[in-house]
Amino acid sequence: MLPPDNDGSHPDMRSAAPFSDAERAAVYRAIETRRDVRDEFLPQPVSDETLRRLLAAAHCAPSVGLMQPSRFIVLRNPEQRKTIHDIFVRRNAEAAAMFEGERAERYRSLKLEGILKAPLNVCVVCDRGRDGEAVLGRTHQRDTDVYSTACAVQNFWLAARAEGIGVGWVSIFDPADLVEPLGLPEHVAPVAYLCVGYVDRLFTRPELEARRWAERAPLEDHVFEGRWGARRSD
Numbered sequence: 001m002l003p004p005d006n007d008g009s010h011p012d013m014r015s016a017a018p019f020s021d022a023e024r025a026a027v028y029r030a031i032e033t034r035r036d037v038r039d040e041f042l043p044q045p046v047s048d049e050t051l052r053r054l055l056a057a058a059h060c061a062p063s064v065g066l067m068q069p070s071r072f073i074v075l076r077n078p079e080q081r082k083t084i085h086d087i088f089v090r091r092n093a094e095a096a097a098m099f100e101g102e103r104a105e106r107y108r109s110l111k112l113e114g115i116l117k118a119p120l121n122v123c124v125v126c127d128r129g130r131d132g133e134a135v136l137g138r139t140h141q142r143d144t145d146v147y148s149t150a151c152a153v154q155n156f157w158l159a160a161r162a163e164g165i166g167v168g169w170v171s172i173f174d175p176a177d178l179v180e181p182l183g184l185p186e187h188v189a190p191v192a193y194l195c196v197g198y199v200d201r202l203f204t205r206p207e208l209e210a211r212r213w214a215e216r217a218p219l220e221d222h223v224f225e226g227r228w229g230a231r232r233s234d
């Protein structure tokens, strides 16, 4: 056992004082007003400096065993994005066929990506590393590397909101579809295909709710006490 430091804390530690009221409000505002964006992208380019801030925010995310498995493939070339969009169109037709009747009609009326409209696409991938290599925290939960990458995506999304930049996550692909167009090696899994660009308007609630596809649930319905389904008052 290592001896404790004099005051019991590591020299690299610092105060964990709460944020000021304004700082705290800004954090919650980013969380509450973040939206998935499909169609509101403006053509205005995102500067390298701004993109770097978003990527730095993503790179700050927690990761299992500090594995830092997230990698960011930035796609600017319209031709390459056209290839990805063509794949989306094909997969989206397959997806639409999985719904029936009025639901299928409603599905087809939704715009579910901004691959070509957004000035920038970023594919966030997870370098799953070499099999057999033990990673702290991942020894019994193999997918924690992918969860770590999802944390990076959320950091990116929230930082983007603070910058006035919209992000839309597109997952209507078979992950294998992206291997060839992005040159992904076998140990790299695509996690999030993101459309990124400035926006001047955002929905005040999830667009899928505004368009009557699904409804947000009250938080209370999703919080249990001690056991699945148990309520505090039970």
Ligand SMILES: Cc1cc2c(cc1C)N(C[C@H](O)[C@H](O)[C@H](O)COP(=O)(O)O)c1[nH]c(=O)[nH]c(=O)c1N2
Pocket (backbone or CB within 6 Å): 034, 035, 036, 037, 038, 111, 112, 113, 169, 170, 171, 172, 205, 206, 207, 208
């Ligand atoms: C893992 C994952 C995958 C997808 C999404 C999200 C996430 C987390 N979302 C966005 C999703 O529909 C949206 O987050 C919810 O409807 C809630 O809306 P807000 O994000 O609050 O605007 C999404 N949206 C879309 O139009 N096409 C898509 O393929 C996907 N895929």
